[in-house]
Amino acid sequence: MASHRKPRNTSTLTGVRTPAALGPAVGITTAALTSVVLLAPSAGAAPSDPAPNLEEVQKQVDGLYHQAGVATQKYNAAKEHTAAQRKRVDRLLDDVAKRTESLNAARQELGSFAAAQYRTGGISGTATLLLADDPQQYFDDSHLMNRLTDRQKAAVDGFEKEQAATAKKRAEAAKSLTRLTDSQATLRETKEDVQKKLASARTLLSKLTAKEKARLAAIEKQKEEAAARRAQELAARQAAAQREQEQSGSSGTATDHNYAAMATKAIDFAKAQLGKPYVWGATGPDSFDCSGLTQAAWKAAGVSLPRTTWDQVKVGTTVPVDQARPGDLVFYFSDISHVGLYIGDGQVIDAPRPGKNVETIPMTYMPIYSVVRPA
Numbered sequence: 001m002a003s004h005r006k007p008r009n010t011s012t013l014t015g016v017r018t019p020a021a022l023g024p025a026v027g028i029t030t031a032a033l034t035s036v037v038l039l040a041p042s043a044g045a046a047p048s049d050p051a052p053n054l055e056e057v058q059k060q061v062d063g064l065y066h067q068a069g070v071a072t073q074k075y076n077a078a079k080e081h082t083a084a085q086r087k088r089v090d091r092l093l094d095d096v097a098k099r100t101e102s103l104n105a106a107r108q109e110l111g112s113f114a115a116a117q118y119r120t121g122g123i124s125g126t127a128t129l130l131l132a133d134d135p136q137q138y139f140d141d142s143h144l145m146n147r148l149t150d151r152q153k154a155a156v157d158g159f160e161k162e163q164a165a166t167a168k169k170r171a172e173a174a175k176s177l178t179r180l181t182d183s184q185a186t187l188r189e190t191k192e193d194v195q196k197k198l199a200s201a202r203t204l205l206s207k208l209t210a211k212e213k214a215r216l217a218a219i220e221k222q223k224e225e226a227a228a229r230r231a232q233e234l235a236a237r238q239a240a241a242q243r244e245q246e247q248s249g250s251s252g253t254a255t256d257h258n259y260a261a262m263a264t265k266a267i268d269f270a271k272a273q274l275g276k277p278y279v280w281g282a283t284g285p286d287s288f289d290c291s292g293l294t295q296a297a298w299k300a301a302g303v304s305l306p307r308t309t310w311d312q313v314k315v316g317t318t319v320p321v322d323q324a325r326p327g328d329l330v331f332y333f334s335d336i337s338h339v340g341l342y343i344g345d346g347q348v349i350d351a352p353r354p355g356k357n358v359e360t361i362p363m364t365y366m367p368i369y370s371v372v373r374p375a
Contacts, residue, residue, distance in 0.1 A: 068197035231346030231362035263327020269300035316374035
């Protein structure tokens with residue numbers, strides 16, 4: 001008869017008693033169970049993610065917004081190119097339609113000549129004379145046909161030229177349609193790229209707690225204060241440069257006064273947009289992106305600027321940063337993906353990024369690429 005001895009208890013390093021008899025039955029050895037107990041979190045404690053490095057988060061968010069800004073300029077360029085290509089296609093298709101009408105008219109004229117030739121039977125003139133019931137009528141018809149020969153030749157030549165021209169225009173229209181399709185595809189791709197970058201930035205920010213967001217705002221404020229100090233120093237250098245120009249008599253010319261008048265109009269327009277939301281790809285009147293704002297501002301002053309930062313930077317005269325004047329365009333980053341309107345005292349009016357409004361910021365808030373005087 002089997003013995004019914006009480007099973008012996010064993011102790012682990014943690015003080016947890018484990019029935020030795022359960023080991024082989026369940027397939028878990030004492031050592032394995034001990035490891036589980038040692039590695040398991042304490043009772044009631046939930047695993048938590050390490051606190052994020054907010055400086056790194058700020059850097060990542062800024063980087064994503066910068067990438068979105070670059071993609072926005074690509075979108076603006078693709079949109080402008082697509083619009084121009086669509087106009088060209090429409091113009092070519094209208095031309096083809098008009099040429100087709102002319103071609104049909106020429107074809108009808110050739111048809112009338114072909115019908116007249118068919119009525120003569122296509123036989124020789126001598127045979128026609130011998131077979132004619134009325135020789136006099138033959139001579140009359142023959143004279144008429146001789147007169148029509150030149151017209152017929154001209155009609156044939158005209159038809160051939162019109163046919164060739166129409167075929168050429170149709171080929172141009174087909175190529176333009178292909179380019180339009182490519183432009184539209186690029187437009188869709190850049191739009192998706194912008195949206196992905198912005199979504200990534202929003203995702204990063206959404207993971208922060210209220211306390212972390214407050215700390216992030218404090219970091220941002222420190223960045224603004226540092227930029228403001230640099231802007232004040234820059235404004236002092238600009239004022240000194242202006243005084244030197246006045247003393248040398250190189251300022252105050254008619255050209256300077258004319259530029260100042262136009263710049264005032266551009267700045268007044270930009271100031272009227274303060275508080276309006278940034279929307280990528282927007283050119284007003286209710287929202288703007290950075291180059292859309294500068295384009296609209298200088299348009300109010302009678303100066304036509306291109307759509308993108310990459311084209312705007314090529315218009316006008318590049319001047320040293322220390323010699324910037326109100327109305328100048330300030331371009332940022334080595335890839336020239338952002339622009340603001342300088343208003344003096346080290347400040348620019350800027351349409352910054354999604355989630356923010358048109359605002360005044362220190363000129364030195366972002367790394368400056370160049371300053372351009374557009375008129």
